[in-house]
Amino acid sequence: MVKPSQAKAAGVRAAPALLAAAALAAAWAGLAASSPARGVFTLLGLALGAAAGAAFAGLGAGRRATRLHVALGEALAGRRPRAAGEWRADERALVEGLAEHRVQLEQVRARAERVHEASSQISQVSGPLGQDLVDLCSEAREVAHGAEAIAETCRSLDAVVERSGEEMGAVESSVEDLMVNLTECSGSSAVLAQDVSSVAAAIEEMSATLTEISQNSEGAAKVTKTAAAAAQRTDATVEVLESAAKEIGKVTAVINSIAEQTNLLALNATIEAASAGEAGRGFAVVANEVKELARQTAEATEEIRGRIDEIQASTRGTVEAIGEIAGVIGEVDEITQQIAQSVAEQQGVTANVAQTVVSVDEATRAIDANVQHSSEGALTLAQRVEALAKAASGVREGSRGISSRASQNAGRIAEVSRRLTDDGAAAAELDLFAKDAAELTGTLLDR
Amino acid sequence: MTPNPAPQDPTRPLLACFRLGRDQFALPASLVREVHSRFEVHSVPGAPSHIRGLVNLRGQIVTVIDLAAMLELKPGGGSEARHLVVLRSRSEFRGSEPDGEALSEERVGWVVDRLGDVEAPSEAALEPAPASVGDAARSLLAGVWRAETGSIGVLKLAEVLACAEDRAQASADSFRSRAAVEAAPW
Numbered sequence: 089m090v091k092p093s094q095a096k097a098a099g100v101r102a103a104p105a106l107l108a109a110a111a112l113a114a115a116w117a118g119l120a121a122s123s124p125a126r127g128v129f130t131l132l133g134l135a136l137g138a139a140a141g142a143a144f145a146g147l148g149a150g151r152r153a154t155r156l157h158v159a160l161g162e163a164l165a166g167r168r169p170r171a172a173g174e175w176r177a178d179e180r181a182l183v184e185g186l187a188e189h190r191v192q193l194e195q196v197r198a199r200a201e202r203v204h205e206a207s208s209q210i211s212q213v214s215g216p217l218g219q220d221l222v223d224l225c226s227e228a229r230e231v232a233h234g235a236e237a238i239a240e241t242c243r244s245l246d247a248v249v250e251r252s253g254e255e256m257g258a259v260e261s262s263v264e265d266l267m268v269n270l271t272e273c274s275g276s277s278a279v280l281a282q283d284v285s286s287v288a289a290a291i292e293e294m295s296a297t298l299t300e301i302s303q304n305s306e307g308a309a310k311v312t313k314t315a316a317a318a319a320q321r322t323d324a325t326v327e328v329l330e331s332a333a334k335e336i337g338k339v340t341a342v343i344n345s346i347a348e349q350t351n352l353l354a355l356n357a358t359i360e361a362a363s364a365g366e367a368g369r370g371f372a373v374v375a376n377e378v379k380e381l382a383r384q385t386a387e388a389t390e391e392i393r394g395r396i397d398e399i400q401a402s403t404r405g406t407v408e409a410i411g412e413i414a415g416v417i418g419e420v421d422e423i424t425q426q427i428a429q430s431v432a433e434q435q436g437v438t439a440n441v442a443q444t445v446v447s448v449d450e451a452t453r454a455i456d457a458n459v460q461h462s463s464e465g466a467l468t469l470a471q472r473v474e475a476l477a478k479a480a481s482g483v484r485e486g487s488r489g490i491s492s493r494a495s496q497n498a499g500r501i502a503e504v505s506r507r508l509t510d511d512g513a514a515a516a517e518l519d520l521f522a523k524d525a526a527e528l529t530g531t532l533l534d535r
Numbered sequence: 536m537t538p539n540p541a542p543q544d545p546t547r548p549l550l551a552c553f554r555l556g557r558d559q560f561a562l563p564a565s566l567v568r569e570v571h572s573r574f575e576v577h578s579v580p581g582a583p584s585h586i587r588g589l590v591n592l593r594g595q596i597v598t599v600i601d602l603a604a605m606l607e608l609k610p611g612g613g614s615e616a617r618h619l620v621v622l623r624s625r626s627e628f629r630g631s632e633p634d635g636e637a638l639s640e641e642r643v644g645w646v647v648d649r650l651g652d653v654e655a656p657s658e659a660a661l662e663p664a665p666a667s668v669g670d671a672a673r674s675l676l677a678g679v680w681r682a683e684t685g686s687i688g689v690l691k692l693a694e695v696l697a698c699a700e701d702r703a704q705a706s707a708d709s710f711r712s713r714a715a716v717e718a719a720p721w
Binding site for chain 2: 348352359363365379
């Protein structure tokens, strides 16, 4: 591909060549105009040769010939020959003709100098002109190649644009998918937001419940303390009861002993009454009644002792039960404390969760906003893709035009190049000719 | 109050009941002076094994005989409270029973495991001792009373005291011979 700057440079370089060509043409014209001068030179040369020969032949004798020769030399040197009066007519004519010829020769010389100068100039110009033409020609070829390349590039561009059009179609469908996805995403984020708000509500409820549990466990701790105190008091009471039962047991033992003694007394009384015979009958009745009372007392005390044993067994059971209750209360107290601790931890965790939920809520809102932005962006993107597709089709058309024009230009430039090649050949010929002319005129002038 | 028919019928003899281990025995109440539950026995050196010792009862010395040991009865419930049945001396005896003749002038008490009541069994409830228990045992028993609480052996005081006398004599003989051996070591 040839860049415009290169083409311009080629033009700039070509300009002096053209100028030189113009100068050459002018010189050529001048030279053509003075073409008879060339004949004059030729004739002049021939005449001079003939005249010299004749002069040498005519004089014959040395002195006269020498004089003539000197006169002719002077005439040729442009000086007026001396002692003109002494010359014969023919000699005079010869010398004068020679002088005349000399004048003419001077004029010819002046012209030849001009021609030499011009041809030198032409030569000076025509050499570079040829080179310039060659360069121009190659540059033109390059330009042509460049144009071809442009055309090729345009065709590639066309293909690329076609492909990009296809890709744009894909992008368009992707954007459509994206928009569908964004819509779904928006729906999902709405659902998420709803879920988050229900989670937040649940956590609030949970927090309230935990507070309630905490209060309840505090209440339970108070209750267990009260229960523990009550159990201790009950324990003391039961101990008192037990010792009282023991005391009662001792008393019944005493009563039992008394009953036994009474029984013995009654037995003895009965024995005494029996020995008294008829007189002891009444006494025997009393003794029998006393014995019966003693028996009943013994029975009653036995019953009391059984009851007291039962009471003592019960109090022992009660003491054990109270011990167990105290243990259970201790366990309950421990569990309550653990519950309180767990609830405290749970409250901390719940607070964290609540905070996290707030963060999630914020994040969801941010997602929503981003989805909104993305939707707008996708819409814009779709519009731009459409515009881009239009632009691409414009580019395709333009590139096709450029391609065809570039091809045409390439053809034209090839034509120009061909012509320039011809011109180059002409310039080379002119150069040769100018060189010949310069050489010839130089030779001529040297003479 | 349980009605006691004993005092209503003076013709029926009263029996003082007591336990020796699991067995029940009885003695005519007219032979008994008194009963005690609290007494302190003082051992007597060289006494036969059935003599428990002496008891001071209101200033009077009572010789205490281990009846169960004397009757060669197997020891029963040892945890039972021991009681003392003090017999009348012959001069104190007012009754008409033939056993009264067997009473000694010295005051004697029997250690029993537990005292029962003084009761008056009917004639029909009293039976002679069965022959299958052997002559020696049958000689100690006046009869067997089938009471509501079980069979009660009614002891024959003269035989019991004679048995005690024999044992005391045998014990004294063995004690004397042992003492003689110890006194003449050559």
